[in-house]
Amino acid sequence: MNRPFYHSRRCLLSHLIERGMRLSARRYTRRTKRVDSPGAETATGNIAVGQPTRPEDFRPLEDACFQNPYAFYKMLRDDYPVYQLPNGIYCLSRYQDIVEVSRNTDVFSSTHQGVIAGLKPGHSVEREAAKLRPLEMMGVIPSDVLALSDPPAHTAERKVGHRGLNARVVKAMEDEVTALCREMMDEVIDRGELEFMRDFAWRLPMRLIIRMLGFPEADYEKIKDWCVHGIATQSGIAHGAALARSQAELVVFYRYCWQQFILAKRRPRDDLSAVFVQAATGEDAVMAEHTAVSAVMQLLIAGSDSSATSMGNALKLLIENPEIQTQLREDLDGLLPVFIEEVFRLEAAFQGHFRWTKSATQLHGVHLPADSRVFLMWAAGNRDERVFTAPDDIRLDRSNGKKHLTFGHGIHACIGRELARTEIRIVLREFLLRTENLSLAGPSPYVASMFARTLQCLPIRFTAKRGLAGGGGSGGVERREHAGAA
Template sequence: MRGIAASIAWRERRQPPRTPPAPIAQPQTPEDFQPLSPGNFANPYAYYELLRNDHPVYRMPGHDYYCISRYDDICSLAKNTTAYSSKIMEILVSGKPKDPNTVGDSPVEKMGNWGIIPVDVLALQDPPLHAAERKIGHSGFNARFVKSLEPEVRKLCHEMMDELLPQGEIEFVQDFAWRLPMRLIIRLLGFPEGDYEQIKTWCMEGIRSLSGTAGKAELVRNGAGSAAFMRYLWRHYLIAKQRPQDNFTGHLIRESADPDSVMTDQRAIAILLQLLIAGSDSSASSMGSAIRILAQRPELEHRLREDYSQINNFIEEVFRTEAAFQGHFRVSTCETTLHDTTIPAGARVFLMWASGNRDERYYDNPEQFDMDRPKLKKHLTFGHGVHACIGRELARMEIRIVIEQLLQRTKQFSITGDAPFEASIFARTLLRLPMRFELAEQPPVETQPAPSTSDTAVTNGCPFH
């Protein structure tokens, strides 16, 4: 069983060292930024700006996908589910879209029906079936339920900080940011908490497979891990099916037994997979980014210490400036034209949430971190349209509680080493955040929590779309 630290170390040595080309001082074209280079992944925002201004529909050289970088264009394409489909499992598995002339199930669809790979569901599904599946997700993870989780999240956060903060120095991402949301979702699904290390390793490999930079050997390795993950989910699901519990897995089991429901066992497994992969990574990365920004910006840390009610605004600006998912893919179902560029049918289209979040056409001074800006919650970090993430309120709550308790328990904190991000076009995953903490002299006193910013009309769960 591979641990998380071992998985990260393997990633960082997966390719032999090589001397990267010298950076171009004043890049004029997208290629000048070396889009798939570690340097550009570490700080991609100047590259995104060039795309928005000069190449709003950009085909990545050597790759069959088109990058959409402007806020309004991203919103328009995200809402056009007829021309831009979310059903991309065929592409993810086979590398090409489904042949529209194929009669019956494609080989990939059959693999999904047989339980070998996840079927298209929620994030990878289109209306009208998506609406029915999403309704089931809403009924299991509604706003009232998410609110009811707050005492448990506070208790878990308190226990973990009791264990870690007295050490003085910790690796915040591995030791805390990944563990808290993952331990919570494992409890909610009814899986053994002792399986955390293995589940998280599988989740990391799943995200890595979508990075756009993984080599063939790594994809094969991760594919074997994904198959093992699917077997694990099926094993525990079938055990739970014998005596469904009062948790989300039990909710899916009861839905799949209803002949009038669209839910099936295969779709239930796919939802569980998305809950674990998307939820753990996005919450952990956003949590790590929030603490990293506070450690780098003492004036922001002081402002939040003076007024905890500002934490919600701070979190929204973290979401805008450091989107955990840089974008999501769609596949064009017909030939379309945008900004004089023809996108052929069957092409992958990458909706660049993180670029839209910094679009000068929508935001004033988008590169500035401004907790007081208007339209704070209009960012695209949780997607847009029918696929807007139903887990955003759980992510907000988890991060808010962590910041509150960390400020209560410390005088100050600082970063003591490198804080690298995953080399990925897809996810801005913070891999490490080594930190030093100076504890408060008095035992922490639980303060009144910051008012929730939940939209009462929205129901939520762990982040999946």
């Protein structure tokens, strides 16, 4: 293949598609006389919802339902384990059903997630996806990879991803994570209050993954913005101008990832980008270049939200449960990892993921034709009382806490889960060691979405513990002792 010609054509087509999407967004805006922003228009605060009494009450895309969806999830688990939404999507809410479907890759496919969410009932997933395949092969739009692929391609792709994000790599990063966390803490500790999501939770995981990939850290703001648009396209509520604009931004983001990939090819280095460059070049290549670039983009989008929201939820639950916070402060080493698993279980950053049926099948007596869209509700399975005792409670003595589905299940279990655990553990440790009198300073709403339960903001107040800032004095000794266990 003539690579210069390939990249010239790819860039030209990318710019043309982006322009078309932006024109569509402007047409929608003129038609509706309003401008939407991805996801943000739906968050109105912590809204309590009464106990649902019928399946029609389950409206996951309405903000009032989504701020506290767990009563709906329980109703579905108990009475409607296979529930079809008005848009045709089947929702699975019981833990064991989700596990079995996750394992059955012969019938339930993970591919074509971008097509599934907006597919009209009766349309073929594969036929709709086939319309986009030429653009994927030309490197203009992202292709199915990692979480969006099936065996045997997924098997090789996962090995590549694991090479750069395995437990050994993450363990070696602990000092770097701790140093970055302390640097960021030093910047905010004297304020006494901050908006935790904007000033901390979003920044730390994104800065780390950008460093790991060897991307410019100065690009953080625009990368984060692109990731927000990426998640908005899967929310199920983005439409009109907002959806067209988010899709246009994704095209730009993919183009940016290509630029960084090409730089990594030209100037070999030892980072996560190099892992994907090596996997896509040479005689032993296991993935095409456009697939490798898609994988890099997927890692950025997935990592931009899940760790940040889980980090915010962990701090929020500590503030809302002072007795749990007291227990953790008395035994950080023993109880912090257990608490973090309870946070993952209780507040899954991604509420679920889609599958589609490659052939007809049945679940609980419900016939699912081929091309049925199925939503695996991780968050509902995480609170299934058939598996977890007192599922709505934080239990620091829970024996099966790690069985939660927040990182998926089976071959698609999240390859970044150990990095997420490490980031959250270190951040919580630092906040518990260096602050006291933690409290909420305002509402902490979630963005309504069928896909991601994104914590939009978390304003907090606190008092800095004397002698602990900056690592000096007796507080510095205490910090170093705890750092050794981190």
